Amino acid sequence: MSGGPRFRGVRIRGLRRRFGGVTAVDDVDLDVPAGAVTALIGPNGAGKTTLFHCVTGLDAADAGTVTLAPQPDRPAVLLSGLPPHARARAGVAWTFQRIELFAGLTVAENIRVGAENRSGRPLLSGLLGLPDPRRAAVRAVTGAVLERLGLTALADVSAGSLPTGTMRLVELGRALAAEPTALLLDEPASGLDDHQIVRLAEVLRALAADGLAILLVEHDIRFVTAVADRAYLMVAGRVLLSGTPDEVFASDLAREIYIGES
Amino acid sequence: MFYAGLALNGLAIGCVAALAAVGLLATYRVTGVFNIAFGSNAVFCAYVMWQCVRVWHLPLAVAALLVLGIVAPGVGLVLERFVYRPLRRSGASGLLVATLGVLVLQLGLVFLLWGGRSYVDAPSLLPAGSVRLPGSLTLPYATIVELCVVALIAVLLTFLLRATRVGLMVRAVVDDRDLASALVPADRLAAGGWAFGSFLAGVAGVLWAPIYHLDPYSLTLTVLETMGVAVLARLTSLPIAVVAALAIGIGQTELTAVHPAARWQGLVDAFHTNLFVLVLFAALMVVPRLGIRDSGAAGGGLHRQGARRTSRVDHISRLPLGALSLVLALPLFFDPADLRASLAVPALAVVFVSLVVATGYAGQISLGQAGYAGLGALFMAKLAGAGVPWLLALFLGPLLVVPLGWLTGYPAIHRRGLYLALTTFATAAVVARFVFAQPVFVGALVVSRPRGFTDDHWFYALELACLLLALLLVRSLHTGPMGRALVAMRDSETAAVSAGIDVRRMKVFVFACAAGLAGLGGALTTSAAQAFNPTDFDPVQGLVWFAAVAVWGVDSALGAVVGAAALVAVDVGTVSGVSSLLIGIGAVLLGRFPGGIGAAVRRAGDWAVRPVERPLTRRLSPAGRAVARAAAARARERPVS
Incomplete structure (x- = not known):
């Protein structure tokens, strides 16, 4: 396990989540380092999405800690206990397994909402219509994200009327617009065609190269192999294996699960 | 015993x-x-x-x-x-x-x-x-x-x-x-x-x-x-x-x-x-939860699904605004008897706009605006009675309603749909029974207008100024970062949270703002009549108001103003009951025309400008054109709801 005092990224220690008698996540340690793509794989019901929700704050862990170290010279931020929006502002961004877009806004506005709310602005100044001091920065970020994802031509199209693949891109754009330290993606490749998957892999590689810590929950073996630096295999709430994607997929356990399953 | x-x-x-x-x-x-x-x-x-x-x-x-x-x-x-x-x-x-x-x-x-x-x-x-x-x-x-x-x-x-x-x-x-x-x-x-x-x-x-x-x-x-x-x-x-x-x-x-x-x-x-x-x-x-299946979307069914809400001011929306201002200014030239009836319009319009804020913008069904309106009127009268200059009391009174809206809105934010509606209604009912019906609170109120505003013309002008102020405040809730955040919140709460929006705080804030606005409307209502009349703020009255706003389009502030004018006009021009009957019929039919009259007008406006606008595909790259085509196909496939 990589680590050390100068670790950057998301660090999960001893995470546990129980639902009644079922332990969905059982004492999981996991590092999502900056500058790399980490994949979390495993069969249905392994607890991947629960783990994901415990990191974003959409679900509360029963035990364990999640910390985010945004800068090498600054102390880590303890995410555990914070509400989801505070985690988002602290630098964690995520997308959803079931696409969640703002259908009443355009593509550009969707991304802009992500950029605008990364710092809490006093609500009263918003009500009184005072100019937003970050307005220029927000515009710049929105433009850059649109450019990076190739969405510029669709900027003024209503987000509710897009095909699934493009919706996934817009969701990714909204997450990126907050200029996060860590990016968590829950099955980003589902519903995409081959061409779009290749494109997404390129984008994710480029983002990792820029220093982003990316955690991927994914089923698609080819996609994980193409994009991830490290893979963790989760079964019944526990992380049983870790290594490069090739190593993990070559293991007997993974073969049993994936080939036995399909 | x-x-x-x-x-x-x-x-x-x-x-x-x-x-x-x-x-x-x-x-x-x-x-x-x-x-x-x-x-x-x-x-x-x-x-x-x-x-x-x-x-x-x-x-x-x-x-x-x-x-x-x-x-x-x-x-x-x-x-x-x-x-x-x-x-x-x-x-x-x-x-x-x-x-x-x-x-x-x-x-x-x-x-x-x-x-x-x-x-x-x-x-x-x-x-x-x-x-x-x-x-x-x-x-x-x-x-x-x-x-x-x-x-x-x-x-x-x-x-x-x-x-x-x-x-x-x-x-x-x-x-x-x-x-x-x-x-x-x-x-x-x-x-x-x-x-x-x-x-x-x-x-x-x-x-x-x-x-x-x-x-x-x-x-x-x-x-x-x-x-x-x-x-x-x-x-x-x-x-x-x-x-x-x-x-x-x-x-x-x-x-x-x-x-x-x-x-x-x-x-x-x-x-x-x-x-x-x-x-x-x-x-x-x-009781933490009712044994009831409740709709997930806050205020869902009231809004037109995926309603397009531009944050830019387009020329189409300016047109009715201009016409509306003209119509609202007309009563200034009425003779005193007709003007008297018109005094109720801006006051009611402010209350209606508050409903648009709470329900249309924040997605919080509020059946309790009558309570806040009455409290605004009461606070204003009390302050005026305590020697605060009347004009100051007119704004200070409603401002005091804001913390109360905050307090009562807080438990409401965890609720949705029916449960939220009942909670807000219960708040109004409690206020009506324990405050408005108690002589201790509503006895000996000073609600007469001071010199300068005893003339209805001047008072009507003041009312219009208040309405304008309300609309200006509402504008920033509709456009800009806050407007976008509110639409985001209504479309998907989980996604709004992921974008860093503090959904709870935002909801309570907007709810409290709406309470304050309703208070202003109530203060104006009472000042127009120069008497605190508890039946003006009856909780059942609040239900009628909500239905009226829903019919005119719950996310349309202009619709709310027109709706208030129409309600007063029908009440003055016909026998009692006709307005309720019309509102009732409208609300019953609302399920078939989501978004109400406001959305229908907007749709008509969209349709009117369509030929003028360049087709979207001409501005796109080949890839973009393919995406747009797919989007259009998807839109066609979707059943008309």
């Missing part, structure tokens, strides 16, 4: 409440709809009964047969066929607005047919006289009969639903009508359920009318207040509902024997006359 005699009196009150609560629950169990219109349905039947006996002089038995056997179930059948069946897929919020529409419609009908007069000579079906009990106690026959009716309904319904084939089919239809319709005659079962529910409302109304006055507003409100019993029973348990209703009834009369120090007597009196309201409020605060 417990008094047996008082307890027996309380039993009578409790019985009547139990009857309403059991009717409400039974309707819910057999139709799946929490029928807010239960009270108005009861009132309508009671008025028909009065008409049959007192005007047409039909024998009591014939009249009862006509009302309970034909009219009441008939109303249920008509409502099911033309209101609820077309709405069966529209979710809890859509149904809520529809039931609200039926309530307003029925009240309008009562006003139109009977002039809204109250009668004290409602015919009684129950035998007079009473049974002598040991200890010189008496128990009226009426109470015994009512107890039997309640028990009979509860037992019969429980047996029917639990042990019979029909009951099983009814439960299937309530659970998932579409799924059930493949296996059972769902439409006929639902119609039967509504006929039965409506029959129960008729029974409640006919039995209640002779006990209370036959009065459209107060009787409807009384029935609405027994919803607390239904909430305590979590909308599921009939026995709990019966026991709770009886207990509250007995508690209410036992409290009359409590005689504290003189200065607290008023408060105790308020308690014992309004125990049901308190229970409704407390139950909503305590």
Whole structure:
């Protein structure tokens, strides 16, 4: 396990989540380092999405800690206990397994909402219509994200009327617009065609190269192999294996699960 | 201290409440709809009964047969066929607005047919006289009969639903009508359920009318207040509902024997006359969840799905704005008598705009704006009475409502749909009963306008300035970062959170703003009339306002202003009841025209500018064009909802 005092990224220690008698996540340690793509794989019901929700704050862990170290010279931020929006502002961004877009806004506005709310602005100044001091920065970020994802031509199209693949891109754009330290993606490749998957892999590689810590929950073996630096295999709430994607997929356990399953 | 005699009196009150609560629950169990219109349905039947006996002089038995056997179930059948069946897929919020529409419609009908007069000579079906009990106690026959009716309904319904084939089919239809319709005659079962529910409302109304006055507003409100019993029973348990209703009834009369120090007597009196309201409020605060499927989307069914809301000001939306300003300025040139009637317009418009803020922008269904409006008026009058300059008090009073809105909005933010609606309504009812109805608070109020504004022209101009101010504040909630954040919140709360939006804080903030705006509207209303009139802020009035705003488009501030003007104009120009009737019809039809009149106008506007705009595809790269084509195909595939 990589680590050390100068670790950057998301660090999960001893995470546990129980639902009644079922332990969905059982004492999981996991590092999502900056500058790399980490994949979390495993069969249905392994607890991947629960783990994901415990990191974003959409679900509360029963035990364990999640910390985010945004800068090498600054102390880590303890995410555990914070509400989801505070985690988002602290630098964690995520997308959803079931696409969640703002259908009443355009593509550009969707991304802009992500950029605008990364710092809490006093609500009263918003009500009184005072100019937003970050307005220029927000515009710049929105433009850059649109450019990076190739969405510029669709900027003024209503987000509710897009095909699934493009919706996934817009969701990714909204997450990126907050200029996060860590990016968590829950099955980003589902519903995409081959061409779009290749494109997404390129984008994710480029983002990792820029220093982003990316955690991927994914089923698609080819996609994980193409994009991830490290893979963790989760079964019944526990992380049983870790290594490069090739190593993990070559293991007997993974073969049993994936080939036995399909 | 417990008094047996008082307890027996309380039993009578409790019985009547139990009857309403059991009717409400039974309707819910057999139709799946929490029928807010239960009270108005009861009132309508009671008025028909009065008409049959007192005007047409039909024998009591014939009249009862006509009302309970034909009219009441008939109303249920008509409502099911033309209101609820077309709405069966529209979710809890859509149904809520529809039931609200039926309530307003029925009240309008009562006003139109009977002039809204109250009668004290409602015919009684129950035998007079009473049974002598040991200890010189008496128990009226009426109470015994009512107890039997309640028990009979509860037992019969429980047996029917639990042990019979029909009951099983009814439960299937309530659970998932579409799924059930493949296996059972769902439409006929639902119609039967509504006929039965409506029959129960008729029974409640006919039995209640002779006990209370036959009065459209107060009787409807009384029935609405027994919803607390239904909430305590979590909308599921009939026995709990019966026991709770009886207990509250007995508690209410036992409290009359409590005689504290003189200065607290008023408060105790308020308690014992309004125990049901308190229970409704407390139950909503305590009971964590209703046994009810609720719509996930906040305020869903009120907005047009995926409604496009631009943050840019386009020329189309400026046009009606200009026309509207002209029309609103017209009364400045009216003669004094006509101007007097127009004074109500800007005041009501501000209240309506507050509803747009709470429900349209924040997605929080608020049936309680009447309460905040009244509080704004009250605070203003108190401040003016305490020597604060009037013009300052006019704004300071409503500002004091904001923290109260914050306080009451806080518990509301965790709730949605029906539960939220009930909570806000209960707040308004508590405020109405414990503040507006108490001479301690509303006695000796200074509401006369100061020099300079005694002339209606100047006051109207001031009102317009206030309305403009309200619209300007609302604008920043509609456009810019805040507007975008609010749309985001309404479209997907989970995604809004992921973008860093503090959804709870935002909701409470906007709710509190809406409360303040309503307070301003209330202060203006009171100043226009130069008298604090509690009926202006009746909770039932709040329901009518909500329905009116929903009809004009819940996310359209301009629609709200036009709606206020239209409401006042219809009220002044026609007999009472017509406006309620129109609003009711509009609200009932809302399920078929989501977004109301505002959205229809916007659609027409979109359609009008379409030929002028360049086709989207011409501005796109080849890849973009492919995406746009796919998007268009998707849009075509989607069924028109």
